[in-house]
Amino acid sequence: MDTSVSPATQTTDTPSAPEAPKVRARKVNVFYGNKQALFDVNLDISDRSVTSFIGPSGCGKSTFLRCINRMNDTIDICRVEGDIHLDGKDIYARDVDPVILRASVGMVFQKPNPFPKSIFDNVAYGPRIHGLASNPEELSEIVETSLRRAGLWTEVADRLDEPGTGLSGGQQQRLVIARAIAVRPEVILMDEPCSALDPIATARIEELIDDLRNNYCIIMVTHSMAQAARVSQHTAFFHLGKLVEAGPTEQIFTNPNDKRTQDYITGRFG
Amino acid sequence: MTEPAKSLSTRALIAASLPRRYRAEQRFRLYGRAAILLAISALALLLFSVGSQGFSTFSIYHFNLPLQLDARLIDPKNTADPKVIAKGRYRKLIQKALSDAFPKVHSRSDKRALYALSTGLNSVSLRNQVVNNPDLIGSEIRYTAPLSDDLDLYLKGKITPRKFYKGTGALKASATNKNTLELTGKPGAFDTLIQHIRQKRLVRAERLEDRAEKLLERLKEARKEVAEVQQVEVNRLKILAADIRQKAKNNTIHLDKNDPSVLINFNQGFIKAAELSDHQITGLALLAPTRLEPSQNWRSLILDSPERARRVTDQQAAWAETLLARGHLKRSFNSIFFTHADSREPELAGIAGAMVGSILTLMATMLAAVPIGILAAIYLEEFAPRNRLTDFIEVNINNLAAVPSIIFGLLGLAVFLNIFHMPRSAPIVGGLVLALMTLPVIIIASRAAIKAVPPSIREAALGIGASKTQTVFDHVLPLAAPGILTGTIIGLARALGETAPLLMIGMVAFIADIPKSLTSPATAMPVQIYLWASSSERSWESRTAAAIIILLLLMIVLNLTAVFLRHKFERRW
Numbered sequence A: 001m002d003t004s005v006s007p008a009t010q011t012t013d014t015p016s017a018p019e020a021p022k023v024r025a026r027k028v029n030v031f032y033g034n035k036q037a038l039f040d041v042n043l044d045i046s047d048r049s050v051t052s053f054i055g056p057s058g059c060g061k062s063t064f065l066r067c068i069n070r071m072n073d074t075i076d077i078c079r080v081e082g083d084i085h086l087d088g089k090d091i092y093a094r095d096v097d098p099v100i101l102r103a104s105v106g107m108v109f110q111k112p113n114p115f116p117k118s119i120f121d122n123v124a125y126g127p128r129i130h131g132l133a134s135n136p137e138e139l140s141e142i143v144e145t146s147l148r149r150a151g152l153w154t155e156v157a158d159r160l161d162e163p164g165t166g167l168s169g170g171q172q173q174r175l176v177i178a179r180a181i182a183v184r185p186e187v188i189l190m191d192e193p194c195s196a197l198d199p200i201a202t203a204r205i206e207e208l209i210d211d212l213r214n215n216y217c218i219i220m221v222t223h224s225m226a227q228a229a230r231v232s233q234h235t236a237f238f239h240l241g242k243l244v245e246a247g248p249t250e251q252i253f254t255n256p257n258d259k260r261t262q263d264y265i266t267g268r269f270g
Numbered sequence B: 001m002t003e004p005a006k007s008l009s010t011r012a013l014i015a016a017s018l019p020r021r022y023r024a025e026q027r028f029r030l031y032g033r034a035a036i037l038l039a040i041s042a043l044a045l046l047l048f049s050v051g052s053q054g055f056s057t058f059s060i061y062h063f064n065l066p067l068q069l070d071a072r073l074i075d076p077k078n079t080a081d082p083k084v085i086a087k088g089r090y091r092k093l094i095q096k097a098l099s100d101a102f103p104k105v106h107s108r109s110d111k112r113a114l115y116a117l118s119t120g121l122n123s124v125s126l127r128n129q130v131v132n133n134p135d136l137i138g139s140e141i142r143y144t145a146p147l148s149d150d151l152d153l154y155l156k157g158k159i160t161p162r163k164f165y166k167g168t169g170a171l172k173a174s175a176t177n178k179n180t181l182e183l184t185g186k187p188g189a190f191d192t193l194i195q196h197i198r199q200k201r202l203v204r205a206e207r208l209e210d211r212a213e214k215l216l217e218r219l220k221e222a223r224k225e226v227a228e229v230q231q232v233e234v235n236r237l238k239i240l241a242a243d244i245r246q247k248a249k250n251n252t253i254h255l256d257k258n259d260p261s262v263l264i265n266f267n268q269g270f271i272k273a274a275e276l277s278d279h280q281i282t283g284l285a286l287l288a289p290t291r292l293e294p295s296q297n298w299r300s301l302i303l304d305s306p307e308r309a310r311r312v313t314d315q316q317a318a319w320a321e322t323l324l325a326r327g328h329l330k331r332s333f334n335s336i337f338f339t340h341a342d343s344r345e346p347e348l349a350g351i352a353g354a355m356v357g358s359i360l361t362l363m364a365t366m367l368a369a370v371p372i373g374i375l376a377a378i379y380l381e382e383f384a385p386r387n388r389l390t391d392f393i394e395v396n397i398n399n400l401a402a403v404p405s406i407i408f409g410l411l412g413l414a415v416f417l418n419i420f421h422m423p424r425s426a427p428i429v430g431g432l433v434l435a436l437m438t439l440p441v442i443i444i445a446s447r448a449a450i451k452a453v454p455p456s457i458r459e460a461a462l463g464i465g466a467s468k469t470q471t472v473f474d475h476v477l478p479l480a481a482p483g484i485l486t487g488t489i490i491g492l493a494r495a496l497g498e499t500a501p502l503l504m505i506g507m508v509a510f511i512a513d514i515p516k517s518l519t520s521p522a523t524a525m526p527v528q529i530y531l532w533a534s535s536s537e538r539s540w541e542s543r544t545a546a547a548i549i550i551l552l553l554l555m556i557v558l559n560l561t562a563v564f565l566r567h568k569f570e571r572r573w
């Protein structure tokens, strides 16, 4: 399915796509106080695939990612302009509640941040507050399937009541992923999910992402070109707050349109 | 390349500076230890001085005296009516019990002095005892009320040391007139006593001379008219001192009003020496000996402080000593101090009223300040927008934390008493005033604790769709709880020790009942301490110290709770 026509493109007039994009951003400008961090970003992101954002540090990857689940709302000085649509609906519309939005757009952060509670409660918290389980058995089932999908079940099955903070870094990151998928999101945002992990843990997470791709729309920020090439089907390159180029990963890595993309990928700056 | 050489010189540089750095570190440690030592010794000094003063209050001398519940004085017509029984002449009964112990006391003034051994207020507890149990009427009971505070202090040796010297050789007594006895012992029998008196006289003479010297010093700088007056005083002191020195040399010593009292305990009597030589004493029989026959078994009691300088007369001391010897006085745990409210009589005063008052006040403070403080902190930290208004509020909260507490008292007086007409002296008002005072402390501590919760926890919760409130109450608050609790308890401990604002709203009154509700008149422990500390009688001193001990214990309990809760709720993240 990677070889299908790319729906991710920078242009405003999208070519006839087989599928409508999951996330669609138009003329997104983000300001931190007076400082503008993103300039006129237009981007379509397709469902059931992995899209990676690459670009030098400070170019606005995280900022854009956090626009998609309105996490930027929690920063007082942050102001977002433009349209972002999820399944064709404007997520910045007045009647959209960020709480509901975030339940369907999950997020995994750069540093694993489990709650200082038991492993079980970490995963169960989301389903509990959203009322996804009607009884304790159902809740345990959700916890188990989430942990299984995150590839952590076998390691923690017999110690679900131990604190989540007692796990290793890689395990914590998978726990956090399990926590995110426990609320059955449609989109999962990952901000450098492997930057704090060793190669083996990274490989496991990458495997997991590849696996999750079949059911979710995954958007990932990464600093590793190799990782972007390995796991993502689409890639978007940001530079100085602007989206320079976006397209199928293969094309971006082998035949970029823009010189800056070429330079960045070949390591000439960044 | 230059790299290795450079790193070598760097290493040398570091090595050269190393001793200096270690010395600095050592110095710092030394300062730290010195500071801690200083703090500990200051604390030890405080505890020691308070402890040594206050512990004597925890035990007290009680009577253990047979008392006839004479029906004629309680219920002469045998009505068995509680109202009649309540009007019985219990004070008279107590006085009779004392008279029975010393039947030879006749004169009115002597009787009054004897009855002063037990405060008149004791009749109240005796009445209650009889009213609650009328069957006792007509029987003999044990009278167990506390001894008068002055006598209690005397027996504890706090008024003047009670020094007994065992007599040597037989002592012979003969009556010279009605109340005067002549005691004769073997030559030298009274040498120690005489030595002691002489010693004291010399000390007194020295003190007078010292004073004369000091006056002379000052005289040089004084104006002429003043100098003349002072010269007269110096001369007077010098003559006085010389006279005392002269008198100290005499073989026969006439005890005067500035000398210690010498009491001879002989055949169960007490003779107060007026004149003594090495083998003979003449003196007044404070308590007549049972027999005048010679006896080996005698001892002398020297009370260094002269009689006119203390509140216990020699006569009363003799009575107390006799009661003690007979087993009619017992030293035991002072339960009154822990079960009674304040009283005019030190022996009947307790800390319980103030303690209950403090607890009620603190409860009101807690109920008002803790929820408001914590919720305000949560709102300001998590929900309020950052703008001029919130900055202004923040500055004001910090200022309020530093406002002297008496100002809060004035505010309470103006608002709660004058505008809202709440009752004076009530724990509810005290609690509200202290709550105003504690609020800023709780808010600041809680905000700091909330701020210290890592933002990643908030992001995690928000990221899976928790609302702001859910994030705060499910995740932030549990993590901030130890800090919030510590701050809150420290604030409350401060409120517990606060005096000034309570003075303003009338919690300083004399309150003889244990408060029953948040609106009944009450006082608080620190105010009670303040009240007792400003009373002049000696016995209040030790009660003040005892109250301080209890207040400190309460503080320790509160602070230990804070430590315990912090450990219990502390979590890693």
Ligand SMILES: Nc1ncnc2c1ncn2[C@@H]1O[C@H](COP(=O)(O)OP(=O)(O)OP(=O)(O)O)[C@@H](O)[C@H]1O
Binding pocket: A032, A037, A055, A056, A057, A058, A059, A060, A061, A062, A063, A064, A075
């Ligand atoms: N909370 C904030 N307040 C002010 N400016 C911010 C804030 N967060 C980000 N910025 C600014 O916005 C710009 C983009 O930041 P962003 O975090 O999106 O970069 P990034 O591409 O994720 O970088 P990195 O790869 O280092 O994570 C940067 O210049 C940064 O300084």
Ligand SMILES: [Mg+2]
Binding pocket: A061, A062, A063, A191, A221
């Ligand atoms: Mg980033």
